[in-house]
Amino acid sequence: MTDTDRPSPGSFADPGPDLTAAWSSLGGDPALLARVTTVERSEALPARLPVREVARACVGACALAAAELGARRTGPARPGRPPGPGVPAVRVDDGAVAAAFVSERHLLVDGRAPVSFAPLSRFWPTADGWVRTHANYPHHRARLLAALGTSDDPEKVAAALAERSAAEVEETVYAAGGLAVALRTPAEWAAHEQAATVARRPLVERGWLDSAPARTLTPVDRDPLLPAAGLRVLDLTRVVAGPVATRTLALLGADVLRLDPPGLPELSDQHTDTGFGKRSALLDLSAGRDTFEELLAAADVVVTGYRPGSLDRLGLSPEALAERRPGVVVAQLSAWGAYGPWGDRRGFDSLVQAATGIAVSEGSAGRPGALPAQALDHGTGYLLAAAVLRALVEQADEGGSRFVRLALARTAAWLLEGATPTRAPGGDRTAAAPGPAPAPVPAAGGSAADWLTETDSPMGRLRYARSPVSFTGGPRDWSRPPGPWGADAARWGTGPVRNGAR
Template structure:
């Protein structure tokens, strides 16, 4: 099959773009500005991963184009609605490469380390459990909960004699990360699934009656929708940093803040650190410094568990009271409420809990998506929500909040596919038919990932990386700075970066 280009709304995934755009509060007439290049070999899976990824990136690019047009003040009386918004083009090859950006990264020719030996699926007495132990503190808590050494064979022996649900609760109680494998039907019966289902794909709301945002005009070489805006990045791992990396591409001054003594995984920081600066700040001890940063911020993006920042007075309502007109973007694994609302989580764990791993499995073994699609897709949706909030502020004012969750994106991915996998309580069963093998990094059968790769020198070494898939006419093609060492920048804004 060959690649094809056509208007997005007319494609098979047009309904997914329309759903994402509607959840963002976007004008449906603007969907005609989007075209897609379909490459059938990209992101192969049983579930509609390619179509969902394309929709997430398309919605983000359209939100960027809309804000860019608004700031360029190019609309003229009498022109048809949306005619000033630049054309958006979404290429499956670019999307597929970006969704596995960590696999393409090279640092001085060295490939990154992905998952640690104890981050994997394990057989249990009644099925399977998925653990996450990439970070040293999570690894230590897992081993403490299991009462074993870090020898994988020893861990396997302990888990083989215990029920999956018991492992899930024991490890969670110890502060570690493990979830039992569930079918889609089993997850649908879980109280957390019900809590997630009550929420829209992207939550949006107004916090106060702050005056309308004044958007200063911008030029078109390139068109940078977020130039002059300051973003405080309080996120870690993948989804949140993907969102803020995208805002940095679009011109925002992004300052990532991390707590001292809790370093990010080096390769992960490199992959998601393009366009940003990275500083260390204890939010409790450094209240005054954070207050100074907040006073000049336009956007605050958080990836902490729901409620974790409330004790520091950093909930959306408190942030809006201290900084009227701010946009607060929140990301979580399991959603804002429900029995698992306060739990930690990662893409791989959400795949296991929600039934995705069963849907992609074969021969009684759980499978995985061809990319960390929940992380990347949710990250682009969160960036899109921020961009749309900024556009709405220019019309209506008000501090804003937006929220996304990996589990809600997972529910969207599973929609229209029915209860894939075996019914009932058989945790070892999997969906019938062949499962796709884990693909090598690339754009798919009809495109080369090389088309979307670039190289640059940096303080971390010579980097090979994937360019952003967010593309619209006249927009940026690359970030204005490479990533630097974790925590190496001062906790202050660049001079002259504000509006």
């Protein structure tokens, strides 16, 4: 889409406090915020909580981090082209952001729309309240049913849950390795020990792992400007937030290799939605340890999204990775945070919404609701990509292997900070009473088609949402469509590394 093809502009505004907070948590220079232009569309992502503002901030911070790194890596101007020493201008359009935050709902594969949630992934009434279950994956579904002692008949599941308290279901299902969370109000969550632990952490945790030499940032081409060109990223993530982060790094030019265990297939449509720009390989991290070590030895970034502690037992903690690969950036993602009483629990966006009080804030008539998008997943994914990009800049200045760490529950706390006063869905902040549930596909500003495009792929013809990360001279689209899950070899590209940063 060219500039002349863009939809009619909404209202233009300054970056605002949410982007300022996100950029500060990333350690960014506040002076660079002047490079950001925001296009506000009040109909985008309607909700009572400030979803639109937080989503815009996450994408804006990511785009600004990309522009900053791009400016650091821009080489001499070509003949006939002026030099570009400054940070490129960033444009954040609410329409593009809204479309990207529901990318899984815009995806079509040969005209077929994916199914986002399995029948047993939903809210259920209990004897004293509600629980939210997650059973999209077969192993989670089996554990849920085993914990409840019932078949997969939804009526029988409902009957089993109705006889128990929400807290009992939460503990019983988690003890069985399944996923169920009791619905809590914001106040109830605030009184929980996990909430208190999360609140004491910054939005983006950042730190040093060693005193490795400063990174040398070699020049990159500017047609288009790909800030992450030549960087090699090992992607050990699943589901949405982590893959959104690595999908964004792939957009910006990184060579992203996703590794999955052979016996744990990813959901096909989910992999298609977040697989743009990447390669996907299967590798047992224990049996294939020599292969992993070869990949690690040439990696610049390792992104992990598994349950906290699960990779540490394989010698893949940030400290262990940095010891074997000095200069690496390790980016970690979790649902509840890698600390506190829930630090070792699995989780997903929908469960975090239920536990933290978001579902109550967005509900009505005594029933829980949901955000207009999996905004915790998508927002945290863009922040994680931004944290990686900023870590690379800081390495060029100060050296050191680095870690960055984010949690969906901490992003939820940030979102809830803007909950008072609340807003009516689609309107300005007010003290409005609960309103209707969000639309199936939230408004994106203008027509959603303005932010969609199509391409051929090994899976068929794809309709998909464009990336909302936009800055002057930057990429418009991914360099390659997604391929089948696990179809690639577990090795880096065999061709020469262009514009490398090593």
